[in-house]
Structure formats: structure tokens, C-alpha cells
Amino acid sequence: MLKIEKLNQFYGESHTLWELELDVPKGQCTCVMGRNGVGKTTLMKCVMGEETTSSGSIQFDGGTELTKQKLEERSRLGIGYVPQGRQIFPLLTVEENLRTGLAVRKDGSKKIPERIYELFPVLKEMKNRRGGDLSGGQQQQLAIGRALVIEPQLLILDEPGEGIQPNIVAQIGEVIRRLIKEDGLTVLLVEQKLPFARKYADRFAIMDRGRRVAEGEIAELSDELIKKHLTV
Amino acid sequence: MWLTQPLRERSTQIFLGVLFAALAIVTFLHVAMPEDSALYVSAYTVTLLGKYLCYALLAVAVDLVWGYLGILSLGHGAFFAIGGYAMGMYLMRQIGDRGTYGDPILPDFMVFLNWQELPWYWLGFDMAWFAFIMVLLAPGLLALVFGFLAFRSRVTGVYLSIITQALTFALMLAFFRNEMGFGGNNGLTDFRDILGFNLRTDATRLGLFIATGIALAIGYVICRGIVTSKLGRVSIACRDAEARARFLGYRVDRVQLFVFVVSAMLAGVAGALYVPQVGIINPSEFSPLFSIEVVVWVALGGRATLYGAVIGAVLVNYAKTVFTGVMPDAWLFALGGLFVLVTVFLPKGIAGLLASRRKGKQDEPGTPAAPTTTEATA
Amino acid sequence: MSILEELSNRDRVFEFLTPAVSPVDTRHGPILYMEDVNVSFDGFRAINNLNMTIDDGELRCIIGPNGAGKTTMMDIITGKTAPDTGSVWFGSRHNLLTMNEPEIATLGIGRKFQKPTVFEALTVFENLELAMATDKRVIPTLRAAMKAEFRERIGEVLETIGLQELRNQLAGILSHGQKQWLEIGMLLMQKPRLLLVDEPVAGMTEQEMERTAELLTSLAGKQSVVVVEHDMGFVRSIARKVTVLHQGSVLAEGSMDQVSNDPEVIKVYLGEEEA
Amino acid sequence: AEDPIKVGILHSLSGTMAISETVLKDTVEMLIAKQNAEGGVLGRELEAVVVDPASNWPLFAEKARELLAQEKVDVIFGNWTSVSRKSVLPVVEELNGLLFYPVQYEGEESSENVFYTGAAPNQQAIPAVDYLMNNIGVERWVLAGTDYVYPRTTNKILETYLMDQGVAKEDIMINYTPFGHSDWQNIVSDIKRFGSAGKKTAVVSTINGDANVPFYRELGNQGISASDIPVVAFSVGEQELSGIDTGPLVGHLAAWNYFMSVDSDANYDFIDQWIEHTGNEEAVTNDPMEAHYIGFNMYIEAVKKAGTTDVDAVKDAIIGVSVPNLTGGYATMMPNHHITKPVLIGEIQDNGQFSVVWETPSTVAGDAWSDFLPGSRDLIADWRKPMFCGSFNTATGKCGASAGEMAAEEAE
């Protein structure tokens, strides 16, 4: 679904991503892991187009070269994005936040799919409240809901469980699985919490200082790897 | 000491070096060169430069609050003008009975409008020390009262900008009123002496120019002292994350008030030095558009650098002087175009251009980039 | 010291502020005491008759569903939000409801926000410097000099939060987790009597979580710590007493075991799995 | 050939005053071109030096200094507002320049270096009031003006004058508005009410510049017509009318010393020349343009008479110089540096012109110091030696301080 090759990225002078390679197979959940500041979020932003890359390629769905696409076109291709830090529109109501995603829906529907509200009932309850007024966890749910509105083929989740109450985290995990199973969704997940990753991801990739240092089936995620790359 | 701190700093040394060198050179060329020499600097030019330096000081004051405190004051002209009026009142009283009506006490315009006696707020302005104190005190006090109200109620962003604008606008209208006793639209003119020196001689002009240069140097060092002190960092903290600063125990309103008052006083001094050099003070100095223009100088020079403000003020005003003479019909195109081009091509102003020139050196702490937060929409 | 300096020190314009050392009085009971607190926003009851006490030196975990009012509670304690009714006391002497944020902060209550907030235009070092427990009035701040002992202290904290290498970087470019650490560092610099920590480990790796846990437990005893967190592993590792908030009031309180076996808590918060 | 005679032009080409002042710049340029076509003066060409003081009063002073000190011009034509003149005055006096000031003003001034070719209050306001009182039978007066010195002084003079004529205090209403005032609803409604007391009412307007358009519009819309409450304006000329739809204004009045519609050959020639110069068939002329026309010709005559452009020589020579004005008469430079002018009252017509309905039987000499202000009643100005004084007090027999000082400097 997503194939990243030799990706390099700079923030000004500082080289953040180094010759990065990553494969995200279709219909699976790939989890990117790594310590703070290794460049996970940066990688997601590169895929989304929020940061420009200096070289390398990102191929989507077997051919479309993402680096040549404008930011707003990527969502049209079917990439949904739940950024780190939620990034909801604080002054739009919950409903309006969700509606922003309607423009790129393939079916041109002008209604927010009921399913979103089913997944996150709190959103329905708070439909008319401004996004910024919600509690942190509620905002996170909103961010996920908003990404789902566009009915993506690839869903990028940057630490989705952050700040969410445990039963909802579990629920999000279930949702991910369900979407993968029912809709054939592909998920690219950034997650620090091992139990969660172990439980819901199919594959993993570990990053360190802007490089991918390990990759494999989730089952292959050994303690040794963890010790080597995820502890300080 | 916070005041001597900047003197150890490279950028301040360079700034002061350039400034004093300029003062010395101009003085030398004015005094020592024969008048027909190509190098001769005329009294006209000296006064002109003096005016630029006043504007520069004003711009520094604006940059202090805008660049480091995030308060976009669209009303700094008010403090400038009040300082100017304080000086103007002193100069007016110095005329004595040499006015057209020969009244030893009342200024001409009061005689003219049948005032019988000097209003109370004119008392004391015949004494230089009093007037000079008022130059600092009047704008400072206004800033204190205004700032106290505004910062206490946490007025921020554009709301603050607009009420500063309302302030200067209201003052402009008030000073336009002849009943106010400040000469209405005509303001105060026809000055003769300052501290016993005849204002219409070249020597006095040169003196004023040098005084302005020194005032600018002092003002610059004070501002620099503030911004390099811990208070400067607190200011930036208040600018970028007001709430966080408050939770650390800083009284954001006090910090803002302090810096705002200092800035207003500097603006007042700038105004006071401006008046004897241009020979008139009138309410148009209160015009909101003038204050906006000052902000434009700062932005053009480069925000949050202080020296950028000086560069911006001098450059824009020099451009104005040249353009209004050389291309009187089209100078606004040139000036407007300059503004547009600088914004588009020099995002950090001219100072940013200079800074990128000496790239490679470590970024100095205390000269942070202007934040790119969306203050205006907040 | 000259008279002039003396005078300027006294600083009449910028009125009296408490010195850096907290005068909070806990001889007669808890350090924080909240009673019958209510807050509503446009008719929505965010805090509902909340009662809570925190003892001196205690480490308290607060959990509860999203929107339970945890952050709002902290807002009330730190003076950001004024409650509609109720009383909040810091020690037995200070009524927090009559004070503003800086006053509360100087009294000795420090806070880490849920969303990491640092001064992005300042360096990591400067961020810590500003947080340092010193006289925070205007003129003293203006005259403050960087003493060696301060430098040392900042160095220590930098060590603790693992940001030595980034000390001269602007805080704006830090990653999410690094900002979290920096904010914790600022809290440490502040040396408050009471720390309010809102979701400290969000975005941290397991190992960093452990470090954070260690850090917080080591603080307890000397200082009182209130932690809000959704990561049950983390809570378990530090928890002594846990309070569960739900819909603005206390749903359950007790040891971690007690709480996590409470069916109500399981239903509204933990879910079957975590329990 | 000799160096050209440099003529400085100090009129705002941008900012708020550009509306009024740009045409004056063009006028002087036209006059210079014409003079050069006739061979210049004293065998020398004239050369215009144009600067833009941008409606900024301190900038006026700076530019004046630039003209005199840097450009070394021989004479300056310029200024419109009183404040700009006040700002420039010390500079011209200090650098001993010559300034021709072409706009009607509040008087109370006479400088050795300034020649006032516009009207003083006694050349505009008082005759206009006389006309309203005697010919229209006005008994109640609204004195409406913009809040600055010219209206203040004019109204003060008029108030004294009217009361001297037996008008009761309650029959005079005085109203001031800020510059550029654009919402006249309340004031016009007040005027309407004031005018409904049964006595014939008129408005004497010293409303300045841009504020006039909304003012007249509101008058028209609130149904106040000229036959009902006439408005006589001192600052509304052809130039201003060219920006107003004059349809509803027919019959309102203005007092000037010149109107474009004046039936005289000199005027027609001037208009032809102006239209040719601007290349615009619709171009209009107005009173300050005439003032510059007169001032310019006086300067030329004085230079011819003095045989030099030396400032002091010209200053001496110009007193007593007479040149034709555009209304078929002559203007003479008086010793007080004001000139003689006829006073005309015109009614607005639907074509944006005024038709003259009344004029003084002969020209009136400008008074530097008003006879109707207590402080200046005793003052006169005379720049001929030996008096050589801008404010000579006839009561004390002494020259005012400022002039005395100048005279002293002169003597050194």
C-alpha cells in the first residue's frame, strides 16, 4: 500500500530522516516505534505532505508517487490522518470538525456517516460544542472520527491512544481491527505502548535517529530489540 | 548590572560604534568643512538626521513592546506626541513676550482666542527641569494608567492593538479641539530658544542632533539591557505562552506594564527631541496612521532586533525625504512598493538580511525569531 | 548597599509579593482541601460537588474517563478557572479562590499542562531558568544575575530530564515527548510544595515511563504530587492512593487494587481488559 | 546664459490636502512655462523645483528648508492650510526666503517674508455677512465650521461683528466639527430646527475640505434649500464643487475674490491657458489659483523693478506693485503684504459654477490684523521703512516684539 524508499528529510540544517525505508502492506496494521524525537512524527508528516522531503520516494497504492502530490490531494487519494496532538479545529463545533472531511469523500455524500457516532458516542453527545472545549481524550476521539469521515484506504495514526481512557483505547484498537477486517483498511500506526502495539498491530518497524533499524512481524518483536532500540 | 550587560555584547558594541562614529563624522563634516565643499554637511542635513534619530528612538520603543512583549501598539504616536507637547509647552513659554502679541505669559494662540489666563496644566512649563521631567512623566503616567487597566483585564492581541489605536485617536481629536488649550490644529510653533540657546542657529541644531544621538544610544542600551536580562526572557515568555508564564509565578500584567511604561517614556523622549528640531508639534502626530507607520518601520527593519527598528526608521524616512523631492508625484508608489517587496522577499526584515549575511555564527540568545503564531486570529 | 538600591528593591509600584519559600501551613491537616466545588460551562456541569483532600507529602493518582473534569479540577486549583461555588484551601491559611495564578504559583503550586506548553522562542536552558524558584517580581527579575549555583541546578535538572544536548536549542523544535520532559524539568526547577501533573507520560516510551515514575515517587514525601494519567501501567507503578473522578465528582477512592476492582470504575473507565 | 531663477513649489501632492493643492502646483508650473515662453525675466529662465510635503506639517518645514537651503530657490509658492504656513514661517524667516501664500486665511499675521495673496477675513467673511444681512434680510445665523483656527477666528470675528450690528446672542448658533466629518444628520437637523424660529436664517460655513460633500448632501436630503436657509461658504470653490452633485445645491452661496464664471477677458484667457495646460476640457479654475496668478505676476514685476532676484530688493520693490487680477481689475501689494481684492458673492449653479450675484463696488485691501478682535484692534503691519513692522501697536506706538527683534537683526 505504501512503499517508502531512501527518504531524506531536513529541518533547516538538521538531517532528521536518513535514507529511510518502510513498507506498509495493504490490509494490515504497521506500527512504527522509537524513542522520543527519533523522527516518527516527522515521517508521518512527510507521508501526509506537511513536511517536504529532500529526496527519496513514497509510493502509494502501487504507483502514485506521493512526493509529487500536493498536501490536499493526498487525502483525496484516500489517506486519513490523525496527527499527534490532535490538531482539531478549536473554534469549529464537533459536527463542523467532522464535516470538514466530507469534501473528499468518493461518494460525494454530504452527511456524516452514522458509523462515526456509533464508534464514538461522545461525539454525538457533544455535537454542538466547540472542538476546543472538549477534554483531551474527547478531542482525540474527534480527531480519529474526523479522519474516518473521509473513508480512507490508508489511516495514519500518530499515537492515537495518548490521553484516552483505557476502555476507549481498547475500543480504538478494536475499531482499527474491525476496519481492517471489514473495509480492508491499511493502518500506519505510531505507538509507544508495547501492549497496545502487540495486541493490535500486524507488523512493526523501529526507528532510531531518523533511520529504520528493525522491521518485521509483530510476533518477531523481541525483548532484545526493545532493549536495544526503545530504551534509553 | 543589567544596564552594563549589553555593553559587553558584540551587537551593541557595533551598534554604538556605528552610531557614535556617525555622530562624530557628521559633526566634523558640518563644523570643519567649508560650505562649498562637496563633503560639507549642511545644517539642513544635520537637522534631518536628527529627525531620523528621533524616529529611530521611537521605533526602538515600539520594537521593545512589540518584538519582545508581543504587544502590537498602534498608539505609540500618542506617547511620542505627548512628550513632544511637553517639550513644545516649554519652548512656547520660552518665547516670552517675543510673540506677535507680546504677551509675556500667554502664548500667541491663547491671546488670539481670548484666553485670559494660563490654564493650570501649563503652569511650571516655563522651567526647563519641570518640563523635562514631564517629558518622561506625562507619557509614562498615561502608559501606566492605560496599561494598568488593559493588562489587568488581560486585554491581548488585536484587542490591545485597537484600544491603543483608540487611545491615540481620542487624544488626536481632543488635541484638535481649541478648547483644550494646546493650540488646536495648529499646535505649537514659532519656537525661539531652548535652554537659552537660539533654536534658529546652526550650533543649536548640531547640539540637538548630538543630544538625540546620545538619547538614542541610551535608549538602545536600556532596551537592550531589558531584553538581555532575565526580564527580557520573561517578556518573551509572556509573549508566547502567557498562561504558562503565569503558572510559573510571573505577574504577566506587571511585566507588561513595566516594559510598556519604559517604552512609552522612551517614545516621549523621542517626541521631546523631535519638536525643537522640526519646529512644530501638532495633533497630527497623534494620528493613528502615523503610529501604524512606525510599526511598519519596525517590521521593515526587522522585528525583535532593536537595531532593525533603527535601520527601518532611518531607511524609510530617508527614502521619504529623497522620494518626495526627486519624484514628488510618484514617491508613494516607490515607498509602497518598498514595503511590499520587503515583506515578500525579506521575511525577517532588513535585519534578517544582515543576520543571514553573517550566518555561521552562533545565533545570539535573546534575539529570537518573531514567533509565527497566529496572533491576529487569536 | 546604597539607599537608592534599597529603595528600588522595595519596589513600591509593583506591590508586595510573597518570597520564594512557601509559607504554607500544613500543621493542622492537609495541604490541599477542596469542598463542594461546582463548575459549569454554558449549563454543562463539568465539576459537580467535588470534595477532595491531599495530604502533605502525598502522591495521589487521579484517573477517570475523558471529560470527567480532571483538568478542570487543576484549572480550579491553579486559579485558571473560577468555580461557581465551593472552597479550595491550600494548607490551612490560604484560600486559593481569592488569588490569581501567579500568586498561587509563588505560594508553591506547580503545574504541568496536559498539552505540553513550553516557551518555544526560548532555549531549553532559558526555559528552565525562568522556571527557577527565585524572586519573580519585575525589578528583581530585571536585575537578576545568573549565579553559578543556579547554573548548577539547571545542569542537574537537564541531566534528570535528559536534554543536556539540546540545552541551547529553541524549545519550539523539540518533539512532543521532549517537550513533556522539558515541562517536567520546569516543574522541578520551580520546587513547588504541590505538583499537579497532567498526563506526564503521554507519548513516552515504556522506559521513559519508568524513569518518570521513579522521579515522581522520589519527589513524594518532600513534596505533594497529584498525577492525572490514563496509562494504567504507569498508575499502577506509582500509585498509593487513587481517586476516580466521574462526571465531575469522586466515584471511588482507595488503593489501586480496591479501585480497579470496583465494578463502577470498570464499567465507566477501565473496561474489562484493564481490570 | 545666466542661471535660471528657481521657483520652489511647496504644495502637497499626496495625503489629505492633495485634493486642493495639486492644482496649485500645476498652476505655478503653467505660469512659469508661460513666462519662459515670453522670454523669462531679466533675461533669465525660470525653473520650477517641486517637492511634496505630503500634507504633513513638520514635513512642510523640512521641505521649505530643503528648498531654501539646499535648492537655493529664489521664491516659494506654496502652502494651503494655516498650520502648514505656521510651520514654514520660522524657516522662511530664518533663511530669509520669499513665500507667496495663496489661500484665504484667518489673518492675524504679517511676516516680512510672506506675501498673502489670498483673502483676509475682511476680504471675504465680513462682506459676505453684509450681503446676507442687507440683501437677503437674514436675522438668525448659524456659524458652522471645522474645528481649527481659521473657522474659529473667522467665527469669532463674525460673532463680534454681528453683535455690533445688533444681532442677539440667541440668534447666533456656533458649531464645530472635526476634520473630515462625514455624518451631518444631527447637525443639519439642528440647523433646520434653529431655522424654524420664524426669522430668516442663514448658515455661514467655514467647513473645510472633504466634509462639505456629505454636509451639502445632507442639507439637500433633509430638504433645506437655498431659498429657505441659504448657506454661504468660504471654503467651497469650483474645485470642491467638481466633486459634488450640484443639482440640489443651486442657490447656495460662496464668497470669494474670484469665480471661474467671471465675465472678463483676462479670465477667459486664463481659463483657456489652464485647459490647454491640463489637457482637460472640464478643468476648472478657482480662487487660490487666481491668487497664485496674481502673486506670480507681482513677483515678476517686482523682480523687474528691482532688477535682481535678491530677496531684500524684491521685498522692497514689491510693495505697491499692481498687476491685473482676473476679474477685470487690479491687485496691489499693500505695505502689510496683503493685497487688494474685490469681494464677490456667487450662487451655486447646476453646472458646478458660481454665478456672481453681488460684488463690492471697489477692491478691498486685506487687513493683517482684524478690527473685530480685541487683541489686534490696535495692530497694523507696514513693511516699508522706517516702520518696518509686522505688528505695530498704534496705541503704544511700539512695534511688537517679534518684529522688533527681526528689525534688530536686520540692522546688524
Add this chain to the structure above:
Amino acid sequence: MLPRLSPPQLAFNRQDTIMSILRSLTLLLIALVSVLSFPASAQEDDLGKALLNNLAEAPASRVEEAINAIVSSGDERARGWLEAYGNNRLSRIDDTGQVVIVLNNRGRDWEIANPLTGENMGEMSRRELDRIAINNRIRGQLEGILAMLDLNAADPDVREASAQDMMGKVDASLVEPLEAQLEREENASVRNRIEEALAIYRVGEGNLEAVDVLAGSLHPRARAALNEAVRSDNPALADKAEQALASIEQKLKLNRAAETLYFGLSLGSVLVLAAIGLAITFGVMGVINMAHGELIMLGAYTTWGMQQLLPGQPGLALILSIPAGFLVAATAGIIIERSVIQFLKGRPLETLLATFGISLILQQLVRTVISPQNRTVVTPEWMSGSLVINDALSLTLNRLYVLAFALIVFAALMMIMRKTRLGLEVRAVTQNRAMARSMGIRATRVDIMTFALGSGVAGLAGVALSQLTNVGPNLGQNYIIDSFMVVVFGGVGNLWGTLIAGLSLGTINQLLEPWAGAVLAKIIVLVFIILFIQKRPKGLFPQKGRAAEG
């Protein structure tokens, strides 16, 4: 027979209606001619010529006679002559002394016609023509004569208007004809008017009953008459008049209040119009658009341009200017956005610098390309004058239209921002640009469209303002400060706030003006804004809650 008229001076005469009244008079005059059975003869032309020459040569004191001679001649061309005379269009050729009618008096060469035959005589230099002088007094008389004739008009409205013009102008000689008129008059309101007109005269004569007639009248003349009566020596009359006045004052107070409110709303609507575009570009998009005023100016100049394109049809031109003004300003907006603003994303404060530059350029552009002087924008007939509610209260039409226009524009904008996709996208883009783009919102297009919309609305404001104030290069400068003030006072980003802020600031200003004067009122309003912002630091309608604190 024509009544012998003493020349009444007409009060509150709508100059612009005179023409139409005159036109309707034609028939009447013709009828009169036949009644007079004036001998139509071959020398008719000579007679007309004599009459005109008589008028032309009459010294000021005899002009009146000459006019009367023309009127009583019954010549059917008299109307045209008098009309021309009243409009300053009657001239004599210098050389021949022939009286001509000037058809077009603009420019140097005037088009003239023969008043006797109506034949066009081509153009003649202005130099050759000598105007036959008229002044206010004579014009008043002329109008008076015609007004009296109007009392016989067929249209009751015309009769009423002319009866109203008679108020306060009645003198002894008019009493009889008016009474006769009253007998004949059937229309009640016309009768009322005539009665009032007579009563004003009678009160002056000391008639007690007449006071009753005037008791309820709001007409200023009636009040003037009563006021005079109060001062009279007759205590009974003074007493009665005083009572009548008191009751009138009561009514007047109400009317004054209504009037002031109208003034306030009207001023407010101007503020709203000027600010509403800024509420979009600044309030919603966050661009500190200093060129906003110049965009307004462009709208106003478009109106002027339209009127130049369609001479003689000011109304049509004005209506067409609405879309045209929008388009011109919107296009300018797009150019500004594309050439400058787009490079300043995320640097809102710098937009101040750039747009300040743009505003200077636009101003000077207008000065250079068009003219530094103001341009004339004509107010169409249907927008002139006022809507008369009663004698004391009338609403000026141009402002009424502007008020309505402001409300319509506001409603339309509200619709766009609340109900369309664009509104949602704009807000999303301004709140979090990167995220909005991640959601597939084409931010660039949204920017262009929003800026165009805001600018276009500024253009609409310009079209409206051209009906109230100067159309000149400084137009924009006069409104920019106020506009920012209104937007901020209302609460940035809140359109309702802009509406309420504009209307309330306008109203407060007008309420204050009568007792504080225009300058002080403005100062008080500004101080009020400053103090108000202390109370509500986020404006009238603040963004509430956590969201706003960010």
C-alpha cells in the same frame, strides 16, 4: 384671473420637484391663456421678445415686475423662459443683445437655443454670452408664483405640497384667495394644510381660535407662530399658545427620539458596511488588511465610472454598480492575495506591512490615473429627499437605502459563512491550515475566494458610500480606522458582533452628539470602547471557553 401675488418666499421647497411641478403646470397655463383670451397676433414673437428683453434689462428692483409681466402675458412659452431663467440658463448675446436659452452650460462653448422659436442655434463661446442675473430672492419669488398656481393643480399631492409651502408665508393679501381655495378644496389633508397655513397667519394677528388649529401641528412654522404668540402682550393668547406649545413639545420629543435613533442606525449601518468586508478578511482570515479602505474606494470609483458610462441614468448606473463594484474590488482583492498575501501565510502581522504599502500604492494610483480631486457621483432621483413620516420626522432616503443595503449585505454574508461549504472551509483553514489541507481542503482556493469575498463586500460598501460622502483618493483612509474598531469591538471572527458593534457605536455616537457636540461625542465613544474592552477583553461577542484560549 391670476391673483395679484405678493411674492411669497417658499419654505422647505424641494428644489428638485420644482421641475416636475412646472411641467404639470403647462396644461394649466394653456388653459389660463384661453380664459384670458389674449389676442393672438402676428406680432406675438415681438411681444415675447419684448418681454424677455424687458426682463434682461430690468434693474434689480424691477425684475419682479418683469416676471409678472411674463406670467400675465399668458404666453405658452413663458414656462420655458421662467424655467430657464430660474436655472441661470437665460443669457444675452453680447453683440446683438438677443436673449437666448443656454441648453448646455458646461465647458467653454455653450449650446444655445432661440427662446422664441425653440430652434437650436448651435454652440457659442462663453465669452460672447452675458448671463441674465438671478439671485435667491428672485428665485424664491419665481417659485412662489408657481406654487400658488399649484394650489389649482389636479393632483392632490401637488396641491398639498404647495399648501405646505404656504405655511408661514401667508400675508393679508393671501388670506382671501386662500379662503376661497379652502371652500373649493375637497381633499381633507389639503384642507388641513390650508387651514393650518391660515391659522399661522391668524395667530400672528392675535386670533385665539387659530391657536386650537395649530395645537396638534408639528410643523416648524406653526411652532414658530406659537412661540411668537407666547411672547405677545395678550395674556390670554400667550397662555393658550403656551399650552398648545407644551402639547406639541411632548409630541416633538418622541419624534426627536425617533429621529435620533434613525440617525444612529443610519450612521451605524455605514460603519457596518465599511467594516463587514474587514470582518471577513481580518476577522476570519486574519489578514490585517490596511488596504481595506482602498478597496472601499475602488467600489466608490466604480460607481463613478458607471455613471460616466451611462450619462443621464444615474439610477441605472448605481444599480449596475452593485455587481460591478463587487467584481472590481473582488478582482483587486484576488490580485492582492495572489501577489502578496499568499506569501505571508502564518505571518499575519506582516500582512500589515504589505497591505499598508498596497494602500499607499492604490491611493496614488487613483490620484495619478483619475485625479487627485473628488469625483462627482450623482444621487438618483429616487434616492434623494426624504420619506416624510410627519412634519417633524422625515427619514432621508439615501440613508434609508444604505441602511437596508447594509442589512441585506450582512444577511447574505451570514448565509455564505454559515450555510455554505466555503464558510466552513475558511474557518477550518484559518484555524489550522496544515490540518485543513490534510483533510483535503484546497486551502489556496479557499484563500482566494475568501479574500475576494471580503474585498468584494468592501467594494459594495464603496458603492453605498458614494451616495453619502466624497468619492476621492482619501475615501479609504477615512474608514479604515473605524472599520478595525468596529470589527474588534464586536469580537474578531464574529459577524454578528460586527453588526451589533457597528449599529450600537453609531447610535451611541448620535445620542451623544446633541449634547456633547460632534468632536466630544467621538472622543467619548472612543473612551467607551477602551473601557468596554477592559470589561470584555475579547469584544462584544467573545469566543468563549477553552477553545479561545488555545
